[in-house]
Amino acid sequence: MSLTPKLGKRAICGWALTIIRTIRVQISESLQGEMKKTSVLLADRHPSLVEGLRNLLETLFDTVVMVSDEKSLIETLDRFDPDLVIVDLGMPVTRAQNVADLLNRYDPELKFIVLSTHEERKVMESCKSSGASGYILKRSSAGNLIKAVEAVQNGSTFFSIDSEIPE
Numbered sequence: 001m002s003l004t005p006k007l008g009k010r011a012i013c014g015w016a017l018t019i020i021r022t023i024r025v026q027i028s029e030s031l032q033g034e035m036k037k038t039s040v041l042l043a044d045r046h047p048s049l050v051e052g053l054r055n056l057l058e059t060l061f062d063t064v065v066m067v068s069d070e071k072s073l074i075e076t077l078d079r080f081d082p083d084l085v086i087v088d089l090g091m092p093v094t095r096a097q098n099v100a101d102l103l104n105r106y107d108p109e110l111k112f113i114v115l116s117t118h119e120e121r122k123v124m125e126s127c128k129s130s131g132a133s134g135y136i137l138k139r140s141s142a143g144n145l146i147k148a149v150e151a152v153q154n155g156s157t158f159f160s161i162d163s164e165i166p167e
Contacts, residue, residue, distance in 0.1 A: 038083035039063040043073045045091045089116035100130035134158040
């Protein structure tokens, strides 16, 4: 027996959205007290590809702002002053060698986590020396991102690549 003819497509979409909202609330409530709610800036040159990441971050932070280019990144940093930046290493920049260098030049105290497709250890080390608080491969699980956020919010660092890439 199918529910589709009785409920219709609109009812099913509404039902699915209700379930998603319920899951978000449950995740948020379970993390309440474990993670301090803060603001985050998500910078990626492909915003449509990180929409799921944004949805996850919205369960962990009070405010999530997305940008997709260098100009918007700098303008948003100036106006928004986020507690954390999560940034795509592949974002093109003109004012520095890479986006990690740009962020370090902008504010050496800024906490940022780099998302990257680059599996080379030297790339991760370069980001680390540029002041990154974390480095995660884009192919990593969402769990690694949550661990990185928790570590950075607690004043530590998280470089998941250490266990994912051979020497």
